Amino acid sequence: MSVRKARNQKQTLRRLISYLAKSKYLMIAVITMSIVSTFAGLYGSYAISPIITLIEQGLNKTLTTEVMFQQITVRLVILAVIFLIEILAEFFSTRIMVKVSQKTVQDIREDMYQNMLRMQVKYHDQNAFGDLMSRFTNDIDLLSEGLNNAAASIVINVLTLIGTLILMFILSPTLSIVTLLIIPLLTLMARWIVKRSRRYSRRQQQTLGDLNAYIEESIEGQDVIQLFNYEQESMEYFEDLNEKYREASQKAQISSIMMFPLMQNMNTINYAVIGIVGGILSINGYLSIGDLGAYVNMARTQGRPINMISSQFTTLQAALASAERIFQMIDWPEEFVDKDSLILENVVGDVKFENVDFGYDHHRLVLKDISFFAKPGQKIAFVGSTGAGKTTITNLITKFYDINSGRILIDDIDIETINRYSLRKHISMVLQDTHLFSGSIMENIRYGNLEASDEECIAAAKLANADTFIRQLEHGYYTEIRGDGDELSEGQKQLLNIARAAVANPSILILDEATSSIDTRTELLVEEGMDSIMEGRTVFVIAHRLSTVRNADAIIVLENGEIVERGSHDELLEFNGRYASLYHGQSELS
Structure with a gap:
């Protein structure tokens, strides 16, 4: 496990604790069980002292053999009971902590998803899909692992370490001073290794994000890769990204793995020094043989929590770093x-x-001084080159983005004063890129209006010219769709999108190059469906094929974010400007 440190550990830890606090009674149980386990373990480490003392007294004839064995048997029975209590306490502590951690992860995942549904659209545009998925998968897994394994373990081992040191000071202050001289050296070594791991793990996480993003991109564009025989180049680029990730991961893993053997060797040295110094003290009468045995046993026990803390520290660091990325998203x-x-x-x-002025970046305007109107029931078409600002206008109508200056009015009401969610209830969109959800055909149509009845969904499908092909499917409207409707043609998926828009019964309809990705024959069927749902509604059309906007009430020509022409098809041809040039030169815009 590599270490990827959170930039603000204290704040991240406090926030994580606030989630854990939702299960405060279970956390109290975890802490209580941890304390019980710690005390039981400490007694087990110390119990060797009175047993050795009894053996010593039996050998010196200060106790009879019978009495010695009786007392040793009693102490061994007590020790067995204590060990059983320790095992049970640690078992319940771990089990309860797993329950708490999984509930915490569940709450965090729900907050992530809830915020994703409501976050500003620009954050979806600015962050790669692979990175968002990585937060839902890799980061959640690392956080879960940290809470499951590291949290309770570190608590128990810290308590064990503190309790052991206290008992060791009680048994022999001299030996404890020797031990404390070695502990700072262990700490410095641990800090050096963690610092080294941190640098490599940051690079590892970065290269992993690049690799995941490229894999996602390649999966989505596989048909394009094959079409243009780009397989070899794609594989070479993937191998380069994969190699960079391997190198970064290897360095991070090696630096992390160094922790345990170094700590183990230092503990062995510490153990040997204590044995030598303790033996000298015992020979000179400053320490009994029983206490020496207990102290040496505790020194060995002391190494275990240090090793465990060191090994779990990397897991906890990774969990905190992942939690920070998760909280950033939230x-x-x-x-x-x-x-x-x-x-x-x-x-x-x-x-x-x-x-209206607007820019995704405030320093660079995409739309400049845009003014136009659409009367109820009118069909307004936007044409222009790629990047002219056509889709941006529709993003402003739906309030996906807020304008820099100017005004947008809906029924003479400033859009800035309108609740954006209530506004969208009156708007439907049919996009070039269709998207269907796992579920039945009926459920996908009803997505446009969750309160629509089956009869209303079927009526919408008929309006969209989708009813005929739906009924030809094996289970009709209850046919299950998987993988974004891959079993359907592009035209069929687009008809379902039109039906989804129709069932919403919107006042404003936006068609964003809705027929650009389908063949001409299917386009006629789709256009018939769109014509049906456009009836009596204000419609905005982003045109890819100029032939589809000839019957628009007004055509707005955009170039570089500005309106350069406006008029009907015949008026713009007569004007013989940019639109006429496009129409006569080519029937499609690129």
Whole structure:
């Protein structure tokens, strides 16, 4: 296990403790059992002293052999009981801690998922999918391992170490001073190894993120890789990333593995020194043979918690570092919703942009002084080159992002004053990239309106021209979909998306290049479905094929984030500007 240290360990630890505190009574039980286990273990280490003393008295004839064996038997029975108590206490302590840790991890995972659902869209855009998945998988696993194995173990071993040192001072202050001279050396060595591991493990985590992100990217784009015969180049790049991860992981693991043998050897040296010094003290009458035996036993016992703390320390460090990454994700800002913001009950669909400026980065504007209007029931098309700002406009209508300046009005109400979640109830989108969820066809359509009945979902499917192909499936509307609907064609998936939008019965409909990824024949079927649900709604269309926007009430031409033309198809052709050039030069925009 490599060490990846949290930048702010104290804050991360306090926050983790706040989660553990939700199971405070179980934690009290863990601590209580740990204390019982510690005291039982300390007694077991000390118990050798009176037994050796009894043997010594029997050999010196100060006790009869019969009395000696009787008393030794009693002490051995007591010792056996104490050992049993120690075992049971440690067992229950560990078992309860596992229960607490799993409940804690469950709570943290729920908070992560809840925040992911509500976090600002820009954080999804700025962070790779592989990195987000790594927080849900790798980091959660490391945190779980740390809480399961390290937390209770460190508590018990710290208590054992402190109790052992106290007893050792009581038995022999001189030998304890010798022991304390060696402990700082052990601590310095441990700190040196941890510092070395930290540097390598940071590199390891970085290279792991790069590797996971590339694997995810390759899986999603496998058809493109094969289409362009990019397999060899992709494999070479993967091997390079994999080699970098192996090197970083190897260095991190080696530096971490160094901890145990170094500590073990230092403890052996400590054990030998104590034996020599203790023997001298015993010969000169400063220490009884029984106490020497107990002290040597404790010195051996003392090495065990130090070794355990050292080995578990790396696990705990990794858990804290993972917890920090998890808490960072939980702390990513959610979409702001003013509690006093307006809840839209009904929307007619009157949309206006007034001098809107926007940039994903405040230092670089994507949209500049955008002004246009869409009357209820109108179909407005946006055309322009890639990166002109077409999709950005729809992201502002849905309040996925907040504008820099200007105003956006929905039914003459400033969008800034509207509750974004209530606004989205009146908006549906059909995107170029379809996305279906695991479940039945019926459940996927109902995703647009969770309160819709089966009859309403079927009506929406008929409206979207999806009913015919659905009924041809083996189980019809109750056919199960897996893997984002891979068993369906792109056209069929798009028809389901249209049905999903239709069942929401929106006032405003956004079509983002909804037919660009399907063939021309299927496009006609999809367009018929879209025409049905566009009836009586305000519609915004992002056009990939210019032929699909000829019947739009208004076509807005964007270039470099600015509106350069606006008008109907015939008006723009007559104007003979940018739109006419695009239309006559090529029927599609790239």
